[in-house]
Amino acid sequence: MSATNFNTKNDTYRKLMGNGLTYRIPRFQRDYSWGEDEWDDLWQDILGTIAEGGEPAHYMGYLVLQSTDDRVFDVIDGQQRLTTLSIIVLAALKNLQRLIDEGKDPDRTRQRLDQLRQTYIGYLDPVTLVPRSKLTLNRNNDHYYQNYLVPLAEHLPQRRIRASEHGLRKSFEWFDRRVREYVKTKPLADVGMIIAQLIESMSDRLFFTVITVTDELNAYKVFETLNARGVRLSATDLLKNYLFSVLHRQRENEHELRNLEDRWENMVGRLGSESLPDFLRMHWNSRNAFVRQSELFKVIRGQVATRDQVFELLRGMDEDVDLYLALTSPEGSQWPPAWRGHASELRMFSVRQPFPLLMAAKRRLIDPEFETLLRVCVMISFRYNVIGGLHTGDQERVYHSVAQRIANGTLTTSASVLDALKSIYPADDAFRAAFADKFIKTTASRNKKIVRYILCELEKQASGQDFEFESASYNLEHILPQNPAAGWEGFTDEELDTFVYRLGNMALMESGPNREVGNADYAAKKAAYAVSMFSLTRKVAEENEEWTPSRIEARQRALAKIAISVWRVAQLA
Numbered sequence: 001m002s003a004t005n006f007n008t009k010n011d012t013y014r015k016l017m018g019n020g021l022t023y024r025i026p027r028f029q030r031d032y033s034w035g036e037d038e039w040d041d042l043w044q045d046i047l048g049t050i051a052e053g054g055e056p057a058h059y060m061g062y063l064v065l066q067s068t069d070d071r072v073f074d075v076i077d078g079q080q081r082l083t084t085l086s087i088i089v090l091a092a093l094k095n096l097q098r099l100i101d102e103g104k105d106p107d108r109t110r111q112r113l114d115q116l117r118q119t120y121i122g123y124l125d126p127v128t129l130v131p132r133s134k135l136t137l138n139r140n141n142d143h144y145y146q147n148y149l150v151p152l153a154e155h156l157p158q159r160r161i162r163a164s165e166h167g168l169r170k171s172f173e174w175f176d177r178r179v180r181e182y183v184k185t186k187p188l189a190d191v192g193m194i195i196a197q198l199i200e201s202m203s204d205r206l207f208f209t210v211i212t213v214t215d216e217l218n219a220y221k222v223f224e225t226l227n228a229r230g231v232r233l234s235a236t237d238l239l240k241n242y243l244f245s246v247l248h249r250q251r252e253n254e255h256e257l258r259n260l261e262d263r264w265e266n267m268v269g270r271l272g273s274e275s276l277p278d279f280l281r282m283h284w285n286s287r288n289a290f291v292r293q294s295e296l297f298k299v300i301r302g303q304v305a306t307r308d309q310v311f312e313l314l315r316g317m318d319e320d321v322d323l324y325l326a327l328t329s330p331e332g333s334q335w336p337p338a339w340r341g342h343a344s345e346l347r348m349f350s351v352r353q354p355f356p357l358l359m360a361a362k363r364r365l366i367d368p369e370f371e372t373l374l375r376v377c378v379m380i381s382f383r384y385n386v387i388g389g390l391h392t393g394d395q396e397r398v399y400h401s402v403a404q405r406i407a408n409g410t411l412t413t414s415a416s417v418l419d420a421l422k423s424i425y426p427a428d429d430a431f432r433a434a435f436a437d438k439f440i441k442t443t444a445s446r447n448k449k450i451v452r453y454i455l456c457e458l459e460k461q462a463s464g465q466d467f468e469f470e471s472a473s474y475n476l477e478h479i480l481p482q483n484p485a486a487g488w489e490g491f492t493d494e495e496l497d498t499f500v501y502r503l504g505n506m507a508l509m510e511s512g513p514n515r516e517v518g519n520a521d522y523a524a525k526k527a528a529y530a531v532s533m534f535s536l537t538r539k540v541a542e543e544n545e546e547w548t549p550s551r552i553e554a555r556q557r558a559l560a561k562i563a564i565s566v567w568r569v570a571q572l573a
Contacts, residue, residue: 011208012207020071022071023073023075026076028257029241032137062208062210063209065212070212089116090152096195104192243264271321320363357373360407376418380424383425387435398421402421405420425572428568437556441501452476458559461562478501508536509534513528
């Protein structure tokens with residue numbers, strides 16, 4: 001992004017609203033959504049800056065704007081804050097108008113009202129002499145804002161209006177009351193002056209970091225940079241605004257815009273705003289050339305430029321969204337139990353690299369073959385990601401390449417897909433070696449869940465008994481305790497750190513006996529293990545007179561041999 005396309009500076013609210021500058025909320029930006037919690041937070045911040053001895057300034061965060069002339073700005077991020085500050089000014093003007101109506105110093109109060117309105121709300125165009133608003137809201141909110149709030153209408157409509165318009169009305173009424181309450185705390189010698197001073201002080205002490213870009217692509221790059229630094233902007237809104245701008249530029253019918261908005265909002269409602277960019281990338285990569293998240297907007301902007309392309313994108317997203325939701329939230333899907341189980345395993349592993357392949361496979365292959373691939377992705381993920389900890393970038397490229405070949409009809413059966421996935425399926429020897437050395441720190445709840453899953457699968461292979469790994473009837477037992485007491489002096493401090501989270505040091509144990517043995521020495525634990533319902537736990541007692549680093553390593557090597565049979569795809573071996 002060149003310097004000529006990007007500018008950043010700190011500005012107070014007064015500077016933002018001065019010098020004839022105007023701001024537009026993009027037509028299809030989200031509606032006004034702030035409520036009482038946000039209003040109260042902002043109001044308390046304002047009072048904190050204008051109180052005697054209060055902070056000299058209050059930081060309002062990033063404001064991302066798009067402009068080609070540095071006079072008219074589209075608000076990419078910050079519309080809720082700018083709209084609410086404008087409403088606070090309008091609430092102050094309402095209080096001034098009330099003073100005028102009551103005949104309280106009407107001439108000077110009128111001067112103050114007109115000056116504040118011109119500075120912060122709107123101005124008279126010197127050429128056309130037409131009043132111009134400094135802030136234009138989106139298509140759902142601007143009519144209410146311009147026709148009722150800006151003119152300080154005596155009666156604000158409350159029926160047959162949108163929820164966001166109710167939000168605008170409630171915000172105005174809430175701040176109207178706050179301004180009146182504020183005035184009551186001050187001497188009543190000059191109420192108009194107190195109200196004017198409130199707005200002037202607020203405007204001088206609230207400041208933003210203002211980032212100005214020249215087009216949507218640069219705005220998206222700013223989003224990526226700020227998001228990487230922990231500043232939450234909405235990629236979903238940015239993508240939506242671009243797609244809608246394509247239709248708007250082509251002067252499409254209003255009903256098409258409404259249809260697109262309804263479909264988009266339905267999708268966002270099902271996915272959540274933060275999940276939509278991830279879904280969109282998975283969807284895109286299941287049908288098109290590979291793209292990274294940081295380049296997604298650029299690619300879409302380059303390839304989705306007409307009405308037909310916009311609706312083609314939406315149709316494809318509609319087709320894939322159910323699959324994505326089933327993969328990310330399998331418990332809520334209508335999938336068969338086996339499918340839900342495999343999807344739950346992928347989620348537990350925090351593995352998403354196979355998603356584009358699975359999307360392509362679900363569209364093009366028959367259900368039994370899709371189920372086969374779903375299971376295979378679990379096996380590969382366990383070997384490659386969970387145990388091997390191998391580089392996911394290489395794995396992602398293979399999954400994408402195979403997804404493309406499924407999408408274009410080159411691969412038409414699960415057997416042909418399996419053959420194409422061989423390069424990311426760790427061979428038995430490599431997997432056994434990685435498993436034999438694996439440690440998983442179970443202080444994290446996700447890791448504890450994975451270890452329980454591993455031990456239950458190994459138990460099923462060894463004894464034929466199928467245990468639910470999330471059951472509360474048994475616990476994960478660390479044979480060498482995480483916090484050892486007396487009786488474990490045979491382990492050095494270094495060995496304690498090295499071996500306590502090795503898979504060979506962990507076992508399943510019934511909840512009651514597990515609590516009873518606690519951090520006891522091995523002799524006490526061994527007696528409890530000997531009567532356990534878990535065969536692999538009983539085997540610890542049967543095969544080990546004492547518990548030492550060498551015995552942990554030996555047990556883990558034995559478990560690794562079992563693991564080869566559990567997480568195995570014969571066609572890939």
